[in-house]
Amino acid sequence: VVTPDTFILYKSPWSISRDPITESKPFSSSMHWYVVSGRQYLIQMKIFSGRPDPHEIYITETDDIKLYGDDSDYWKIVSLPDDLSSEYGWRNSRILKAISPGSGELTATLTYFNGHQDSKEVFKVVQEIMVCEKVQFTVNSEDDSPNIFLPWTPAVYQEMELIVTGGCAKSSSDYKWFTSDMSILSVSAYGIIQAKRPGIATVKVLSTFDSQNFDEVIVEVSIPSSLL
Known part of the structure; x- marks a missing residue:
């Protein structure tokens, strides 16, 4: 009888088109999910099951696997669409829809027979989740342009501090x-x-908690018209 040794939750970004974002590596259970x-x-x-070379045990109808945490104010847990359930496994897969900033826990349990038909055991894993606002630049532009314009003059290194919010950040x-x-x-x-010199460059900022x-x-660095 093959018995479970490790129970792991995986999280992957899910696109609006109802497909996982394949270039994103799934995140396994950890202290926090952002x-x-x-x-x-x-x-x-x-x-x-098995160490040091673990292999996946496929969940069958005799296994009772559940995911709790759908009563949260910060997210909703829904089943996979019928047309995708066979591909990703309807018994062991769910969609988490993040709604608003906050934190809570997901609890997954597996109830299985331990080799004796009249004896069951329960495997449990708890995952903490933090829902964050999207990281966003705050751009104050007179002409409502999403770009930033920075003047440049020879031997003068013009500076500007960029303002950003979101990402569950508490400090810079x-x-x-x-x-x-x-x-x-x-x-x-x-x-x-x-x-540094006239030209156009892109500035990217990301959360240290979540690279996604x-x-x-x-940012456009240009010579002021008064100097042209």
């Missing part, structure tokens, strides 16, 4: 910053951009 309000995720419950260290072209624009760990939660803004 999800984004307004997005959907595929939750899969998997059982493994909860974000990571990137620029598409360091020769045009640099960005510090605190979101301060500095013009990010925002981008185009």
Whole structure:
């Protein structure tokens, strides 16, 4: 009789087209899962047996597997659409719809026979979930443009601090910053951009808790018209 040794929950981003985002690696059970309000995720419950080379045990009709946590104010748990249940496994897969910021727990249980038909055991795993707002730039533009314009003059390194919200951040260290072209624009760990030369570059900021939660803004470094 093959008995369960490990019970793991997996989370993958789920697109509006009802397909998992294949380029995203599933996140297994950990201390916290960070999800984004307004997005959907595929939750899969998997059982493994055997060490040091574990292999997956496929869940059958005799196994009673359940996922609790659908009474949360911050997310909803729904079944897979009928046309996808056979592909991903309707017994061990659910869709989590993140609704609003907050935290709570998902609890998964597996009740199985331990080799004796009259004796059952329960395997349990608890996963903490944090629902965050989407990471977003706050751009104050007079012409409502989504881009940022930064003036440049020779030997003067114009700077600007970018404002960003979301991602369950409590401090500036909860974000990571990137620029598409360091020769045009640099960005510090605190979101301060500095013009290097005229050109266009993209600044990306992401949550350190969730690399799928990010925002981008185009920054145009140009010579002021008064100097032309």
